[in-house]
Structure formats: structure tokens, C-alpha cells
């Protein structure tokens with residue numbers, strides 16, 4: 177298989193950044209977080225990009241950064257929750273070895289992101305609703321898009337990150 181890049185997609189808080197690290201450790205591959213790379217490219221936090229330049233500017237930069245990351249070999253790429261909104265990125269995802277959709281319920285997502293202070297600067301409000309209503313609305317809007325992109329879907333509710341990583345590797349035939 178030409179590509180050896182695995183992409184993780186899914187809503188905020190579904191565990192993309194966390195699971196990427198478990199997968200990389202088991203495979204002895206690299207891992208990279210698109211949100212971190214976007215912040216490095218912009219020289220400021222995602223919250224600051226949204227506040228100063230707006231969501232469109234953020235999405236434009238995200239497309240550029242993700243395009244490059246998905247060309248990496250032996251790498252797990254954790255994408256931002258909204259990266260799949262752009263057609264260019266959906267097209268690029270068709271070139272990678274697998275696109276794994278990490279799924280979680282609204283309750284799980286809510287618990288994970290509102291209890292997670294470490295990446296608060298990467299999760300500005302995306303709608304005027306904010307909070308739980310934003311999750312409900314955007315998850316419903318995005319579910320068909322994640323479905324379209326994913327070559328593998330994994331439920332993450334009530335599962336530990338190591339267990340999720342193991343399930344992914346097994347389904348992809350990469351378990352050691």
C-alpha cells in the first residue's frame with residue numbers, strides 16, 4: 177500500500193489527539209496534531225485566530241496545513257474536529273491508508289471537553305449557542321460528513337484510549 181498515513185477524524189473531545197499517541201506508540205510511527213501545527217503556522221492560538229481573523233481564515237489555513245500533514249509516511253494525523261468541512265480536505269483524505277472516525281455521544285463529548293482545561297485555547301465557540309446546544313447542533317450537521325469521509329468508524333463511549341487504539345489496529349489488520 178503506497179500511503180502509510182492514518183487520519184483520525186471526529187467531533188471535538190472524541191479523543192483524536194489522545195488515541196493518536198497510543199496508535200503511534202504501538203506502531204512505532206510518528207504522530208502529529210493538526211491543531212498544534214496550525215497554531216505553529218499562525219504563531220498564535222486557535223482562539224486568537226478565530227478572534228482576530230475569523231473562522232474562514234482559520235479554515236483556509238487548516239486546509240493548507242492538513243494537505244501537507246496527510247502526505248507524511250508512517251504517521252498518525254489527528255485532525256481538528258471541523259477539518260472535514262472543506263471539500264479539498266475530504267478529497268485529500270481519500271489518498272491516505274485509512275480515515276478513522278472516532279464517535280462519541282453528546283454526553284461523552286460534553287464531559288470530555290468541559291472537563292479538559294489543557295486545550296481550552298483550541299476550542300473557541302463555533303456558534304452563538306456554545307455549550308451543549310452547540311455540540312447537539314454541530315454533531316447533527318457533521319455526522320453525514322464524517323460518515324462520508326470515514327473508512328472505519330469506532331465508538332469511543334465508555335472505552336479507554338488504549339482499548340480504542342487496539343480496536344482500530346485490529347480492524348485495520350495492523351495489530352502486532
Ligand SMILES: Nc1ncnc2c1ncn2[C@@H]1O[C@H](COP(=O)(O)OP(=O)(O)OP(=O)(O)O)[C@@H](O)[C@H]1O
Pocket residue numbers: 186187188189190191192193194195211254255256257288289291292295298299332335336337340
Ligand atoms: N477514551 C477516553 N476516555 C476518557 N477520556 C478520554 C478518552 N479520550 C480522550 N479523553 C479525554 O478527553 C479530553 C479530550 O480528548 P482529546 O483532546 O484527545 O480529543 P480531540 O478529539 O483531540 O479534541 P479536539 O478536536 O478538540 O482536538 C482529554 O481530556 C482526554 O484526556
Ligand SMILES: O=C(O)C1=C[C@@H](O)[C@@H](O)[C@H](O)C1
Pocket residue numbers: 187188211222255256257258259298299300302
Ligand atoms: O470542531 C471544530 O470546528 C474545531 C475543532 C478543533 O479541533 C479546532 O480545530 C477548532 O477549534 C475548530
Ligand SMILES: [Mg+2]
Pocket residue numbers: 192193194209211254255256
Ligand atoms: Mg485534538
